[in-house]
Amino acid sequence: xxxxxxxxxxxxxxxxxxxxxxxxxxxxxxxxxxxxxxxxxxxxxxxxxxxxxxxxxxxxxxxxxxxxxxxxxxxxxxxxxxxxxxxxxxxxxxxxxxxxxxxxxxxxxxxxxxxxxxxxxxxxxxxxxxxxxxxxxxxxxxxxxxxxxxxxxxxxxxxxxxxxxxxxxxxxxxxxxxxxxxxxxxxxxxxxxxxxxxxxxxxxxxxxxxxxxx
Amino acid sequence: xxxxxxxxxxxxxxxxxxxxxxxxxxxxxxxxxxxxxxxxxxxxxxxxxxxxxxxxxxxxxxxxxxxxxxxxxxxxxxxxxxxxxxxxxxxxxxxxxxxxxxxxxxxxxxxxxxxxxxxxxxxxxxxxxxxxxxxxxxxxxxxxxxxxxxxxxxxxxxxxxxxxxxxxxxxxxxxxxxxxxxxxxxxxxxxxxxxxxxxxxxxxxxxxxxxxxx
Numbered sequence: 001x002x003x004x005x006x007x008x009x010x011x012x013x014x015x016x017x018x019x020x021x022x023x024x025x026x027x028x029x030x031x032x033x034x035x036x037x038x039x040x041x042x043x044x045x046x047x048x049x050x051x052x053x054x055x056x057x058x059x060x061x062x063x064x065x066x067x068x069x070x071x072x073x074x075x076x077x078x079x080x081x082x083x084x085x086x087x088x089x090x091x092x093x094x095x096x097x098x099x100x101x102x103x104x105x106x107x108x109x110x111x112x113x114x115x116x117x118x119x120x121x122x123x124x125x126x127x128x129x130x131x132x133x134x135x136x137x138x139x140x141x142x143x144x145x146x147x148x149x150x151x152x153x154x155x156x157x158x159x160x161x162x163x164x165x166x167x168x169x170x171x172x173x174x175x176x177x178x179x180x181x182x183x184x185x186x187x188x189x190x191x192x193x194x195x196x197x198x199x200x201x202x203x204x205x206x207x208x209x210x211x212x213x214x
Numbered sequence: 215x216x217x218x219x220x221x222x223x224x225x226x227x228x229x230x231x232x233x234x235x236x237x238x239x240x241x242x243x244x245x246x247x248x249x250x251x252x253x254x255x256x257x258x259x260x261x262x263x264x265x266x267x268x269x270x271x272x273x274x275x276x277x278x279x280x281x282x283x284x285x286x287x288x289x290x291x292x293x294x295x296x297x298x299x300x301x302x303x304x305x306x307x308x309x310x311x312x313x314x315x316x317x318x319x320x321x322x323x324x325x326x327x328x329x330x331x332x333x334x335x336x337x338x339x340x341x342x343x344x345x346x347x348x349x350x351x352x353x354x355x356x357x358x359x360x361x362x363x364x365x366x367x368x369x370x371x372x373x374x375x376x377x378x379x380x381x382x383x384x385x386x387x388x389x390x391x392x393x394x395x396x397x398x399x400x401x402x403x404x405x406x407x408x409x410x411x412x413x414x415x416x417x418x419x420x421x422x423x424x425x426x427x428x
């Protein structure tokens with residue numbers, strides 16, 4: 001027979017075992033957070049394997065699928081539902097192709113860009129608009145200088161890099177990719193703030209100093 | 215008396231209790247990860263309370279210590295040992311004052327910047343060098359376009375924002391602050407790569423097309 005004291009000990013032990021197993025389960029099962037850092041410049045490569053899977057390309061560029069540009073493209077092409085882009089200057093053809101591909105697949109793409117740079121030489125903003133992607137732009141003084149993307153409201157990509165070929169191939173640049181919930185929510189809220197602020201319905205073509213008319 | 219089976223159970227229970235307590239300890243004690251996102255523009259404020267603690271300032275600016283600039287200054291002023299800066303354009307006086315303050319306190323400050331912009335109007339790079347801060351700059355084509363800082367090799371601050379007053383007060387900008395080890399290590403490695411690459415001992419003032427002299 002087990003004494004009264006032992007029964008209490010056994011009861012306590014059972015609780016401890018349950019608690020220990022629960023904590024172990026949580027410890028083992030916890031999702032590995034996504035945190036990647038990409039550095040540029042990266043060598044010019046053929047991106048057909050990522051942008052037109054299944055096709056065979058014979059261009060003279062290296063047909064590699066590693067490197068920072070490929071990693072960025074892969075992250076973007078993961079999008080299943082939504083893609084929010086808030087990009088100061090957007091003139092990179094492969095990145096524009098990735099965005100158009102997502103738009104064609106039915107992903108809801110929204111773009112915010114800077115009014116001063118959206119019509120600059122090589123800008124892809126016109127091509128995106130022509131394809132039906134909704135683009136809004138800054139209307140206030142100061143640059144809309146962000147360079148971030150949010151994929152499926154669950155991954156944020158941010159850093160120093162504008163989406164230009166010079167940035168990708170020549171500059172020293174960085175991009176941080178994370179699925180941290182606090183970060184994703186902060187960037188989504190900033191995107192939504194700007195999206196509403198830059199609503200064309202609110203355009204003021206002839207701003208008056210005194211809105212009261214006096 | 216406790217039976218042989220009960221002894222085994224008690225032994226097992228003791229192990230389980232130890233394991234449970236250990237896991238609980240880790241669970242409770244685990245450090246809350248740092249992840250902050252700062253958005254700009256932010257209103258112009260007096261930063262004396264942060265940069266000259268204890269002094270009384272009577273300037274007409276708002277004497278608030280909240281807001282994105284204050285948060286950034288506080289993070290930088292946390293530095294006890296080292297500060298690595300990799301900044302494309304650096305012309306913000308309060309941020310330069312914070313860096314000089316750290317330098318005076320004995321923090322080992324290293325700065326990398328872009329050769330094309332380090333002598334631009336309002337640049338603080340000259341003032342930093344004059345005070346003895348070691349600065350290196352890009353020597354290759356393409357911009358050194360990074361805008362990141364690493365505080366005490368444990369916190370990285372990165373995003374779209376150059377350290378200029380326009381960026382702080384007028385532009386739409388973001389900074390992500392994290393102490394994630396993977397991110398910090400990646401940025402430290404990039405800093406060290408560039409620091410060595412931009413070592414003035416390796417300057418080539420008269421590059422020759424053929425280094426073999428033929």
